[in-house]
Amino acid sequence: MYQYDHFDHTLVQERVAEFRGQVERHLNGELSAEQLMPLRLRNGLYMQRHAHMLRVAIPYGLLSSKQMHMLAHIARKYDRDYGHFTTRQNIQYNWPELKDAPDLLKDLASVEMHAIQTSGNCIRNTTTDQYAGVAVDELQDPRPYCEMIRQWSTLHPEFYWLPRKFKVAVIGAKNDRAAVLFHDIGLRVLKNEQDQLGLQVLVGGGMGRTPVIGKVIREFLPREHMLSYCEAILRIYNLYGNRDNKYRARIKILVKSLGIDEFRRQVDAEWEQIKDSDLLLKGEDFERMQSFFSGPDYVAPSANAKNGIDRVAKWRALDTRFRQWYDNNTVEHKVDGYRIVVISLKEPGAPPGDATADQMDHIADLAEQYSFGELRVTHDQNIIFADVAQADLLELWKKLDSQALATPNVGTLNDMICCPGLDFCSLANAGSIPIAKQINERFDSLDELYDIGELKIKMSGCVNACGHHHAGHIGILGVDKKGVECYQLTLGGSAEDDASIGERLGKAIAKEEVADAIDKLVSVYLQNRNKDERFLDTYRRIGIEPYQEKVYA
Amino acid sequence: MPNNASNSECLKVQGALIVDRQLVVENSWRHLATEEEVPETGSVSVDLARWLIEKSQLIARQAPVAVRLVASDDVSLLQDDLDDIPMVVLDMVSYVDGRSYTHAYWLRERYAYSGDIRIIGEVYRDQLNFLERVGVTQFELAADQDLQDALQGFDEFSVLYQPSADEGRNIFSRRRASD
Numbered sequence: 001m002y003q004y005d006h007f008d009h010t011l012v013q014e015r016v017a018e019f020r021g022q023v024e025r026h027l028n029g030e031l032s033a034e035q036l037m038p039l040r041l042r043n044g045l046y047m048q049r050h051a052h053m054l055r056v057a058i059p060y061g062l063l064s065s066k067q068m069h070m071l072a073h074i075a076r077k078y079d080r081d082y083g084h085f086t087t088r089q090n091i092q093y094n095w096p097e098l099k100d101a102p103d104l105l106k107d108l109a110s111v112e113m114h115a116i117q118t119s120g121n122c123i124r125n126t127t128t129d130q131y132a133g134v135a136v137d138e139l140q141d142p143r144p145y146c147e148m149i150r151q152w153s154t155l156h157p158e159f160y161w162l163p164r165k166f167k168v169a170v171i172g173a174k175n176d177r178a179a180v181l182f183h184d185i186g187l188r189v190l191k192n193e194q195d196q197l198g199l200q201v202l203v204g205g206g207m208g209r210t211p212v213i214g215k216v217i218r219e220f221l222p223r224e225h226m227l228s229y230c231e232a233i234l235r236i237y238n239l240y241g242n243r244d245n246k247y248r249a250r251i252k253i254l255v256k257s258l259g260i261d262e263f264r265r266q267v268d269a270e271w272e273q274i275k276d277s278d279l280l281l282k283g284e285d286f287e288r289m290q291s292f293f294s295g296p297d298y299v300a301p302s303a304n305a306k307n308g309i310d311r312v313a314k315w316r317a318l319d320t321r322f323r324q325w326y327d328n329n330t331v332e333h334k335v336d337g338y339r340i341v342v343i344s345l346k347e348p349g350a351p352p353g354d355a356t357a358d359q360m361d362h363i364a365d366l367a368e369q370y371s372f373g374e375l376r377v378t379h380d381q382n383i384i385f386a387d388v389a390q391a392d393l394l395e396l397w398k399k400l401d402s403q404a405l406a407t408p409n410v411g412t413l414n415d416m417i418c419c420p421g422l423d424f425c426s427l428a429n430a431g432s433i434p435i436a437k438q439i440n441e442r443f444d445s446l447d448e449l450y451d452i453g454e455l456k457i458k459m460s461g462c463v464n465a466c467g468h469h470h471a472g473h474i475g476i477l478g479v480d481k482k483g484v485e486c487y488q489l490t491l492g493g494s495a496e497d498d499a500s501i502g503e504r505l506g507k508a509i510a511k512e513e514v515a516d517a518i519d520k521l522v523s524v525y526l527q528n529r530n531k532d533e534r535f536l537d538t539y540r541r542i543g544i545e546p547y548q549e550k551v552y553a
Numbered sequence: 554m555p556n557n558a559s560n561s562e563c564l565k566v567q568g569a570l571i572v573d574r575q576l577v578v579e580n581s582w583r584h585l586a587t588e589e590e591v592p593e594t595g596s597v598s599v600d601l602a603r604w605l606i607e608k609s610q611l612i613a614r615q616a617p618v619a620v621r622l623v624a625s626d627d628v629s630l631l632q633d634d635l636d637d638i639p640m641v642v643l644d645m646v647s648y649v650d651g652r653s654y655t656h657a658y659w660l661r662e663r664y665a666y667s668g669d670i671r672i673i674g675e676v677y678r679d680q681l682n683f684l685e686r687v688g689v690t691q692f693e694l695a696a697d698q699d700l701q702d703a704l705q706g707f708d709e710f711s712v713l714y715q716p717s718a719d720e721g722r723n724i725f726s727r728r729r730a731s732d
Binding site: 005007008010011014015017018022025030035038039121148151152154155156157158159160161162163227235238239243273274277278279281282284285288 | 624648649650651652654655658662663677679682683684686687699702709710711712713714715716717721722723724725726727728729
C-alpha cells in the first residue's frame, strides 16, 4: 500500500499543529464556536445529537494491520470502545471530546492517517472498488489513481470552500463496485483502441434528496490529464454551483441546469488553459504510484498447503456452518490458491458497520497472520482480507467465528447498508439501527436468506441519503411525519453498471410495520421469480404494481 | 465573541492590513459604496458595475482607482481593463463562499494580472494561507483579529501538493524532479 514520504508526513503533522492551534484559540475564547465550525468540519469533527463525532479518512478503504490497531486504540482512548465503518469506506467515532481531538489526530498521523476533508464543503475521500488489485474482472488497479487524486485534492487552496461537498470514485474493473455513476466525479480506468491508458469521466451523479445518475463528460481522457481535467471541472463548479440553497448546491444540479453539453463546453474551455501546465502527469508518475500497490508475494500452494486445501474441501462437505461462510463470505481471487474473505460487520442485533475495539484488534492480528498485514473497508460496511491462502481458510474461519465475525450473511438481505440515523445523527428524521434490528429479527433463518439470494437493502434516516437508499434493491428512507418516525420504501435501485434510482412504493409506513412490509415484498418476489432471477431482476420484469397491491392490501 | 482578559495586550485594530506578510498601520484605500461620490483625491475602490459604466473617467482620475468584485461578479469582464487597474479588491462578503479564490486565481493565471489583489470583508487568520496561494497580496483583516497571531497564519504549511498562483508545484512533478 501507499507509504508516506517526507512530504506527506510533514503535511499531516503540520495539519495537526494547525488544528491544535485552532482548538486552543477556541478554548481561549479567541475563536467563536461559529468560526471554529467550518475549520473543525474540515478536520472531520462534527457536532452530533449527543456529542462530537470524528470521521477518520481511510483513503479508498485500504488499511494496514498497524493502522487498524491504531483505530482500536483510538476507540479505547477517546471513545467508548467502538467505531462505525461508513458507506464511504471511512470510520466514525461517536464520542470524542473536542479538546482531545488534536491528540487523537496526532495519534493517527503516527500511522500515516488523518481526518483531513472528511467533512465540510470540500473534496472528500476518494472511494473505489473493494476488490481492487485482486478482482478477476479487473482491467487496471484504480488505487494509484485514487492516491494521486487524494494528494492533489488535499488542502487545494482554491477548492476548500465549494458550494457543497464533492466526492470522487474510481473503478478499474468490468463490474462497477464503486458506484461511479452516483458520484460528483466518477472515473473508469480503461484502454482505448490504441492501447493507451485513460479514463472515462462521468460527472454530476449523486444521491441526496435529488438522486441523479452521472453523465459522461468525456469518453476517453488520456490519464496524464487526470488532475487537470478534474481541476477544470472543480473550477467551473466552484464558480457557478448554486450557493443560495444547499439542497441545490451539488454539481449534479449545475450539470442538470446547464445541460451536459454546455457544462462540457465550459469545462473544456478551462481545461484548454491548464492541460499542459504543471498538472500534466507522466507515465512514470503512474508507474511509481503503481509500485506501491504491486501486491504481496503470492506463493504457489506447496505440497503441505495442498493438504490444507483438501481439508478445506472436506470441511465444506461436512460442516454446514463452514460451508455457509465459505459460500457467502469468500470471493474468487485472481491468483490461484487464494480467496478474498469478507468479514461481516452485520452480526444480527449489532448496529450495521460497528466494530468494537477488541474486534478491531482481533481483525488486525488476523490480517497480519493471514492476509499480508492489509485489510479493506467496503462501502457496504464490511471488512475484507484480500489475499488469504485457500489452505488457511478453515483456521481463519475458526478464529473469526470466536469473535462473532464469521456471520455468513454477506450479500444477503441482512447485509444491509445503514446510516447512524436518529440514534446519533443530528440530521436524521428517523432511526435506522432499530429498523435493521427489526429486519434481522424477522429474517433470522439463514436457509431463508440464502433462498432469497442477493437482495440489497439500503437505509437512510433522512433525505441526505448517507445509507444510499435510492440505490437499494429495496430502499428504506426514514421520514418524520408530525413527530412520528415513518418509513418510505423504494424498489429497484442499483448502484452498479445497470444503475437505476429506486421507485417509490407508496405512502410511508409505520415504524413497527417495516419488517412486515419487507416480508411482503419478498413474498411477491418468491411467488413470481423465474429460475435464478434476483429480486432486482424480477422487479424489473413485473413492475411495481404487484408489490404495491401486497403491501397496501 | 468574548476576548479573554489575558490577551488584552494583543494588538487588535479594526480593518488592519497585511501587505507582503507585514502589518501596515496606515490603510490609505477607501472602498466607496455604490452611491458614494468619487472624491477628487485619495486611493479608492469602486464596485464592478460603476467601473463598467464610468471607466473612462475613472482611468483619467489623478489618484488610483481599484475595482472591487464580490463573489457573484464576473471577473472576466475586467479582462481587457487590467492594464489600467492598479489593484483588484475581492470583497469576501461571506468567508464560506469560495468564488473569490477562483477570481484571484484567474486574475493571476488566466489574465496574467501583476497588480495587487486585496481581500476585504470576512478575512480571518485561517484563510490567509490559502488566499495567498491563489494570488492575493494584501489582506484587510476582519475586526477583532489578533494581528501578531494572524501573521503566523501564512506559515502553517511548508508542503504544498498542487500548483496554484504561487510557487506551489504538482507534488508528482516535484517528486519526479527530486529523483
